[in-house]
Amino acid sequence: MASASLDFIAAGGNRHPCAADWNEVLLAYGSGHNIALWKPENNNHKGVETLLAGHTDIVNAVKLFRDPSSGKRVLISGSADKTVCVWIEKSDATFVPVKHLTEHTASINVIGVLPESGVFATGAADATLKIWKLVVSESAESEVSLIQSITLAPRYFPLAIALAKLQSAQLVIAVGGTTANIQVYLQEDNDFSLVAKLTGHEAWVRALDFTRESSKPDSDFLLASASQDKYIRLWRFHAGDQLPEVAAAASDPAMTVFGRSLSNKAHWIGDGDSKHSITFEALLIGHEDWIYTARWFTKTGQDAAPQLLTASADNSLAMWERDADGFWTCATRLGEISAQKGSTTATGSTGGFWIGLWSPSGSKVVSLGRTGSWRAWSYDTTEDRWLRELGISGHVRAVKDIAWSNDGTQLMSTSSDQTTRLYSQWKRDDATTWHEMARPQIHGYDLNCLSAIGATQFISGADEKLLRVFNKPKAVAQLLAKLGGTAQDAEDADLPDAANIPVLGLSNKAINALTPEEEAAAEPSEETTITKSTLDLDHPPFEDHLARHTLFPELEKLYGHGYEISCVAASHDGSLVATACRASSIDHAVIRLYETKEWREAKPALTAHSLTVTCLAFSADDKYLLSVGRDRQWALFSRNAHNAYALALANPKGHSRMILSCSWAPAHASNIFATGGRDKNVKVWALNGDGTVDLKLSIPTSAPATSVAFYTGNLAASNTLVLAAGTEEGNVTVTAIDMGDWSIKEGYQIEQGMRPSGAVTALRWRPETAREVEKAQLAISSEDFSVRLFTFEKLVGA
Known part of the structure; x- marks a missing residue:
């Protein structure tokens, strides 16, 4: 099984x-x-x-x-x-x-x-x-x-909550949010009541966190509050009738220039043994933008002083410590250097750090940025500094399409988050893992579809009504070859070294990498420069590299469609690209073909549909082009002696509701294709020698079938077709079909804990060309923001 x-x-x-x-x-x-x-x-x-x-x-x-x-x-x-x-x-x-x-x-x-x-x-x-x-x-x-x-009164939205258990065993809750003050609630019997309002911040309070000043049983509590006013404030919760010693920072005459906001007015909460004072302890200044998170870390040991980690929209993490004189200072700052902060999103600006977290041991910190990627740093005791480590990344909006390179070494995904990402394997002696190796396209429109063309090109379509063709740059090709042990596929001297995006532009421009000597001699410019050593890495790229130095240069733009691009497919020989756009009339529901040498449109456009074409697929021998659409029909276009395609057959009632996906069987059964539709059916069709098509099998699904894909490798039995189908609910079923009597031999459903929680947008089996393959692999993209790669130890029907 x-x-x-x-x-x-x-x-x-x-x-x-x-x-x-x-x-x-x-x-x-x-x-x-x-x-x-x-x-x-x-x-x-x-x-x-x-x-x-x-x-x-x-x-x-x-x-x-x-x-x-x-x-x-x-x-x-x-x-x-x-x-x-x-x-x-x-x-x-x-x-x-x-x-x-x-x-x-x-x-x-x-x-x-x-x-x-x-x-x-x-x-x-x-x-x-x-x-x-x-x-x-x-x-x-x-x-x-x-x-x-x-x-909460006055009415505001809470954005930060911190809880602590005071020495009297009473619970205290600090709440901040879309107001400038911090409300403190104290437990009396079983109920919590408002006992203090801490003022001083000038904007929304984004983060609150309690810690004990030391591990001594009678030590004070410190509350850190971080705000959109770019400041962090520390507050001391002290038990007893007496005020604590005045903090050095508050009594420093030099601090009086900040005015009354630093006044050390005490707030008293509780009665009797539970009486506590809340006093202002320190103002931490150093961030240049909103502060989103503040987290304490306290080392073990009675005399260990707590450290505070803050993450800000200024692209930095700051670690604050109290020095021997009692002053709080920024001991370490991690993140991006200030020279890069003014860059646009297209050239890699991250929009700040939204989250900063300590590891439980305090030896590692991570931050989450605007691109949805995690950065990581670990403390190196021998060098006494924080060093960058490998993080993880992924899309932050629905993933709309995925495509394998022709040799199966790279997987690409495209998404509504306006990026295209490339994943490949990192092979070491003791492990092989998958990582994002490049971010070929950072766009200004939502991306809907893509397809690989040959070994070094891909094409993508977006909501901007045109398609863009990209070349793989030398730097990325060399990195993939080095880390993945694959053949160098970009030795062509015509390929550029890298690419960048001009400010306010959408087109990736090819640039040549410079040696350090050339960079030193170059004239300063607004364009990003890249040195030859930038991507000479022995590990997958960090987020900084991905966002700035792994763009693919744009080769061509393809015009002709009047609305948002809905689907694209490249022929197996790489000579043609078929595309379609969203449409509500026959005039726009056409399929346009472009040849890939001169990138000219092969006219006339193919007509068969009256509504949006949702999926296109070329047969294994490129003899046929199959299209399916929202008008519930599928259409077959056949190639004639002049290599032009013309409508051969159409079935206006292929499904009872719109058809969302289609796929051709492998070369040994190149007359078989499948369609999946909103009518909760996957249908398998056979093209006969006389030009007619018969429905051989109809497989019901639990929800609308959003993607179908035939396995095209060599692990299935000779008389068996293996078909994967994904649904709107995230179910993925792999079915073995006997071509003798067109019955289902075996079925396998990916278990609930591993499958997507949103609609499956694409299923793609990994090509097996030029690789020693013992297992089949299936890539799945979903509207739940995820890209998943499954390995089948034993294929159904094998």
């Missing part, structure tokens, strides 16, 4: 400051509607371990912790679908949802937890704060009860 293993997942992170958390070896982050689990300190660089599907909208908040009473690891997630989900870990990196909390009436923005008390709090865009009690038993059963619901 067939079995599939999930080899690779590419999934970008949601751009929300609360959408990630790191506990022990596991980092959990929101990726679309899913929660991705990653082990950043795993030296094999596998990347995302799995995706948890439990929400129906974007995940905004994630908290991960180990429950002290049961020893179980707990994950709490909040989403724009207005729900909070509680997950319990069953085994390593395997969580199951045990509770769905639906009390909020708007998007969940933030979650705060206090594991030792079994209490967590949630804040939502309904301007309420809800406090919950969580009990996890040894059997991993859990009970969640709502303790209190607080309507």
Whole structure:
């Protein structure tokens, strides 16, 4: 029986400051509607371990912790679908949802937890704060009860929550959000009441975090607050009737220039033994833009001082420490140098860092940027500095299409996030893993489709009504050959070294790499320069490299369509490209052909459809071009002696609803094709020698069939066709079809935990040319932002 293993997942992170958390070896982050689990300190660089599907909208908040009473690891997630989900870990990196909390009436923005008390709090865009009690038993059963619901007044949306247990065992909750002050709630009996408002910030408060000043039992609490006013404020919670010693920074006469905002007015909370003072401790200045996250890290040992990590929209992470004189200073700054901050998105500007997290040991930090990619740094004790490490990346919008290179060594994906990404293998002695190796296209329009042309070119179509053809640059070809052990496929001297995008432009311009000597002698210019050593790496590129130095130069633009491009397909011999666009009339629902030598349109355009053509496919011998569309019909165009295509046959009632995908069988059965439609059917057709077509098999699916793909390799039995079909619900089924009696020999469905949680947009079997192949591999793209690669140990029907 067939079995599939999930080899690779590419999934970008949601751009929300609360959408990630790191506990022990596991980092959990929101990726679309899913929660991705990653082990950043795993030296094999596998990347995302799995995706948890439990929400129906974007995940905004994630908290991960180990429950002290049961020893179980707990994950709490909040989403724009207005729900909070509680997950319990069953085994390593395997969580199951045990509770769905639906009390909020708007998007969940933030979650705060206090594991030792079994209490967590949630804040939502309904301007309420809800406090919950969580009990996890040894059997991993859990009970969640709502303790209190607080309507925030004056009405504002909470964006940050921090919880702490004071020395009196009372719980305190600090809340910040779309207002400039911080509200402090104290537990009295079982209820929480507002006891203080901390003022001083001049814009929304984005992050709050508590820590103890030291591990001494009577040490004070410090609260860090970070704001869109570019400043971090520290607040001291001190037990007793006496005020703490005045902080050095607050008493420094030089600080009085900042005016009354630094006044050290004390707030008193609690009574008797539980009496505490809240005083302003320090103002941390150094960021140049909004600050999104602030996280404490406290080393073990009684005298260890806490460190604060902040992430900002100025593309930097800052680590703050208190020096011997009591002043808080920025000890380390990581991220991008200031000279690159003014660059446009097209040339790699990241739009800032949205999240910054410590590893549990404090020896590693990660940050999430605008592109959905994670950067990582680890502390090197021998060099006494932080060094860049390999992170992970992925799309941050629906992935619309994927395509393999002709030799099967590279997989490309294109997405509504306006990027095209290239994945390939990194082969080492002890491991082989998949990584994003290049970002060939960073665009200004949503990208809808792509197709590989030969070994070194690809074509993509977007919402801009034209198609663009790209060449692989030498630098990327050499990197892929070095890391993947593949043949050098870009020795052609005509290929450029690299590419860049001019400011305010959309076309990738070819540029030549410079030697360091040439760069030193070159005249300064606004265009990005690249040295020959930039991509001479012994590891996959970091995010900085991907965003700036791995663009593919544009070779050609193809015009002719009047609306957004819907699909594109290249012939197997690479001589022709067929394209179509969105259409609501016969005039626009045409298929245009372009030859790839001079890139001229082969006229006339092919007409058969009356609505949008959704998919195009050339037969294995390029003798036929198959098209399917929203008008419920499929059409066959045959090639004549002059290498021109003409309509040979059309079936206006191929399906009872729109047809969304089509695929040709491999060369030994080149007269067979399949179609999948919204009528929840996959149909297999056979073209007869007399030019007629018979329906051989109809396979029902559980939901509208959005993608079909015949396996074209050599691992299937000689009289068997293997067909993969994906649906709108994310189901993926692989079926073995007996060509003798057109019956289904065997079927295999990818299990729920591994399959996409959104609609499958494309299925592509990995080509097996020029490779020693013992296993079949299937790439899947989905509207859940993910690209997945499955390996079949044994193929159905083999």
